[in-house]
Amino acid sequence: MAAVLMTCGPLGAAQGDEARGPVTNLPLPRFVSLKTSEGNVRRGPSLSHRIDWVFTHRSMPLRITAEFGHWRRVEDNEGQGGWIHYSLLSGVRTVLVEEDMAALRTRPEPDAPVLAQAQAGVIARLGACDADWCEISADGGDGWVAKSALWGVDPDEVRD
Known part of the structure; x- marks a missing residue:
């Protein structure tokens, strides 16, 4: 496994640089x-x-x-x-809802009205993300979900 991991990034990359795939x-x-x-x-x-x-x-x-x-x-x-x-x-980009009955809200705010709830295990298409929230869509519904309830997006990732 160590040999595989060594092929992940460019040779001589400085510490802190983003690792890049050697193929893509x-x-x-x-x-x-x-x-x-x-x-x-x-x-x-x-x-x-x-x-x-x-x-x-x-x-x-x-x-x-x-x-x-x-x-x-x-x-x-x-x-x-x-x-x-x-x-x-x-x-x-898709995400997996990991929190059962995660609230889909109208806006990326904890007190925004709830449009629906998503069960754990739902796969949804990923839209915009800010520091704490992501917009997702699944089965014809969409809304904003707390980023912490999702897998498939990095905690510090921001998307337009």
């Missing part, structure tokens, strides 16, 4: 989503490695932690994962 030059780690309804996750970055895991939820948010050729090392909200072919991944 995109930030590591970063979030993506599963493009298909089924994705084989392998022990290593090739078809010859055994399948350890199968992700079965289309649009499931995943965190890319490493790159090797056409393969990406991913993990889910529980830290489970392995290597998956890049063609099974999408740049569309």
Whole structure:
């Protein structure tokens, strides 16, 4: 595993610099989503490695932690994962609601009216985020949810 982690960032990167993938030059780690309804996750970055895991939820948010050729090392909200072919991944950002009955509010404010509640396990499309709130949409509804109730967005991430 240590050898894989060493390939994550550019050689000679100064401490504090954002790690970049050696294949895409995109930030590591970063979030993506599963493009298909089924994705084989392998022990290593090739078809010859055994399948350890199968992700079965289309649009499931995943965190890319490493790159090797056409393969990406991913993990889910529980830290489970392995290597998956890049063609099974999408740049569309989604999140997983981790707090049961998370309130979807009209505005990014704790006292804003509640539009709906989301059960834990709901996968939603990610919209704008400020320091503490993210706008999400799922099943035709949308609203603002406390960022702390979500997995698939970094705590310090801000999105327009």
